[in-house]
Amino acid sequence: MRHASLRLVLSASAALIALPALAQEAPVIVDPAPRDDAPAVIIEDPNAPPAALPSEVPTEEPVAEPEPAAPPIPAVWAPVPTDAAGNSAYGLYLAGRVAAIRGDRAEAARLLTESQALTPEQPALGDHAFREGLFAGDLDEVVRLTPTVQETPLLAETGRIIGVVQTFARGDGRGALALLQSQSFAPPFAHIARYITPSVALAAGNDAIALAPVQAAQSGAETLILKLARARALETRRRYDDADDEYKSLMAMPGGVQLFGVDYGEFLERRRRRDEAITLYQQALSGQAAEIRLVTALQRAQSNGRPPALPTPQQTAADALQFASVWTSHDEAYELSVIYLRMAESLAPGDLVSLRLGHALAAAEQNSAARNVFARISMTDPVLYAGAQFNLAQSWQRDENGEQAAEALRRADAAVPGQLMVMHALAGQLIALDRNQDALEILNRPTMNTADQPGPVRFLRGAALERLGRIEEAENELWTALQASPEDPVMLNHLGYLWVDSGRRVEQGAEMIARAHAADPENGNIQDSLGWAQFRQGQYETAVETLEGAVAKEPANAEIVDHLGDAYWQVGRRREAEWQWSRVLTLEPEPERRAEVQQKLQEGLTIEAPVTGARP
Secondary structure, three states, X not given: OOOHHHHHHHHOHHHHHHOOOOOOOOOOOOOOOOOOOOOOOOOOOOOOOOOOOOOOOOOOOOOOOOOOOOOOOOOOOOOOOEOOOXXXXXXXXXXXXXXXXXXXXXXXXXXXXXXHHHOOOOHHHHHHHHHHHHHHOOHHHHHHHHHHHOOOHHHHHHHHHHHHHHHHHOXXXXXXXXXXXXXXXXXXHHHHHHHHHHHHHHHHOOHHHHOOOOOOOOOOHHHHHHHHHHHHHHHHOOOHHHHHHHHHHHHHOOOHHHHHHHHHHHHHHHOOOHHHHHHHHHHHHOOOOOOHHHHHHHHHHHOOOOOOOOOOHHHHHHHHHXXXXXXXXXXOOHXXXXXXXXXXXXXXXXXXXHHHHHHHHHHOOOHHHHHHHHHOOOOOOHHHHHHHHHHHHHHHHHOOOHHHHHHHHHHHHHHOOOOHHHHHHHHHXXXXXXXXXXXXXXXXXXXXXXXXXXXXXXXXXXXXXXXXOOHHHHHHHHHHHHHHOOOOHHHHHXXXXXXXXXXXXXXXXXXXXXXXHHHOOOOHHHHHHHHHHHHHOOOHHHHHHHHHHHHHHOOOOHHHHHHHHHXXXXXXXXXXXXXXXXXXXXXXXXXXXXXXXXXXXXXXXXXXXXXXXXXX
């Protein structure tokens, strides 16, 4: 199967991340998760007992008012609760559940919250509204609903920590610190409480807590996060030498320069030690892929730009939450990452945290919510904007909306001209939409069509040329691409199928397809190519068996089902052949295939002689 391999290339575009950008120093962010070579960070055992928070409390601690008792659940509602528009509580609930199933969590949260407001005595409804509000990002509503989820400890803890964050986001450091110290938190939020306590204490004016030396073990995420918070707090209190010492201690830790070199460099810039900052940025960039904050910081320092302002306590707490989210994503705890990033965004909204939130939502299979987040990222930083559009395109591809994916990739391409990964993905998407000439124009740009261009670029160019009927040029590109990756199953399959189907080099093409199938035996598209090669060589009984396996793997693929129908016809199983061809018409085939299948249903299959050897 020739063209199905293009989908594999489209989905593999992110593999080009490791390739050098051709006209843009900072790469587009596609996945903020830690690299395999990132320094090890130890996350504490979530089953360990929570550590106590600092005991010092502000002298004017607010006294929480007791929660009013919930009214009893009525045996019969009379009258049925309705809102001002006449919508019943049950109707709103059902609509909210449907929206949640559809993936529109923002709409689900709105509907379920309205239903809960009409029936506050329903604990299950409060639970549903709480969950949807949490993932939709309505944190104030989550705090309001926290009393309704006290019977679910994890949700109750989630609501409590979000209550702390929302209080802090409103600028009430004293109130947030009082909430933190009123009761210890259970895992996983015990760690988050410790991470944000110094920043909250600084805003509350409690320097005894905010400036206390870090007592955590000299390894792990907690030490890194707390040392950064202390360094910033010391700078806030104008204890610059102590802040410098804390930063140096942080830089000496494993991974400190790579993780927090920007933060120390910004401190040096604010202290008018620009040359030291430049050296640090260059050191942090050496031996690793370009990272946006580092590249931007180096460019600013080298051009004598204004140093960034000292982060606020809220920003420091938000950074701690973002850092924690990276490691929970690394452990595939994506929904927990979403919670952390929602809180970070509430404390210090910005495009970078939004981009990371979009990644987490997409990883948690919340595609609609992820797209909403990616779409709101501004063009202030072109690289961040391009990263958002690239990931927006990936989300549309997962939902098989090629037109929307292409438009998003065009916006990314316009924002950061010359990004190899973006241009490759855009060309691949255009080929999938059969806009081959447009794809070829991108692939032939001077920044793409270079002497050292990677194999995947040549592969796409060959695919576009083939679809445009320029077979000899296509062969040259596909063959050159294959030499760079001689065992790549996608490339082997594509060129092999071209040779078999055209009759140009049947035996060589069949051998290449067999190698592709051996490398990726579970790929139904490649197995279809193998069966079709057998069919074209007259090995009809073997082809039937191979193609039956391909259809089992890809039952909704019109081309594979069509091939199986042809094979059945050739071995005399005419009724089964007609049944398969009829099924093709239900699978939305391309117009050309539909016409061919309809003709076969009327007239049968014209038996072709097997092809062997090669022809020019």
